[in-house]
Amino acid sequence: MTVQNESKSKHPVRDSVIAASLLGALFSVHGMATGLVFVAIIMTFWLPYSLVVIVRNPTRRKVQSQKVGIWALMVVAVLAVHLVRHHHARDYADSVVYRIEQFRNTQGRYPDRLEEVGMSAAELKTMLVIPYYSNRPKFYYANTMVAFHMWSYDFGKREWIDEYD
Numbered sequence: 777m778t779v780q781n782e783s784k785s786k787h788p789v790r791d792s793v794i795a796a797s798l799l800g801a802l803f804s805v806h807g808m809a810t811g812l813v814f815v816a817i818i819m820t821f822w823l824p825y826s827l828v829v830i831v832r833n834p835t836r837r838k839v840q841s842q843k844v845g846i847w848a849l850m851v852v853a854v855l856a857v858h859l860v861r862h863h864h865a866r867d868y869a870d871s872v873v874y875r876i877e878q879f880r881n882t883q884g885r886y887p888d889r890l891e892e893v894g895m896s897a898a899e900l901k902t903m904l905v906i907p908y909y910s911n912r913p914k915f916y917y918a919n920t921m922v923a924f925h926m927w928s929y930d931f932g933k934r935e936w937i938d939e940y941d
Contacts, residue, residue: 788839796850807923861920886913
């Protein structure tokens, strides 16, 4: 009599769901989208293997297709989280830049502190994680997708620049 591992036969995609959920939660954290590079490296080899299994092995086709779908869903979800976070942060940062420019147009100088334009340090930190402003003028905030990257605003050119280490 052959004893089959019941947990694998009852829940063939459980391990993929757990692993994808944990990695998805980890890589959804602010600045952790670069972790998807490791997933991409693994998928470079795993996806062709999965395609072979799906095409040539009808008994494993359904389960392997579900696993591919689970991992693809995780990648799409992580990218969506970071994209939405980026758009919210950029919209907020654009409103800060607008207030700074408005202040300069009315006062003839850049503000010494962002409190002069009605922005609190706590609010900025909540929205932009690592905001920085000096009246040179310089305005930075942390890139929402990648650790050790900052977005800085060039007030002369009126454009955002991705600064990285």
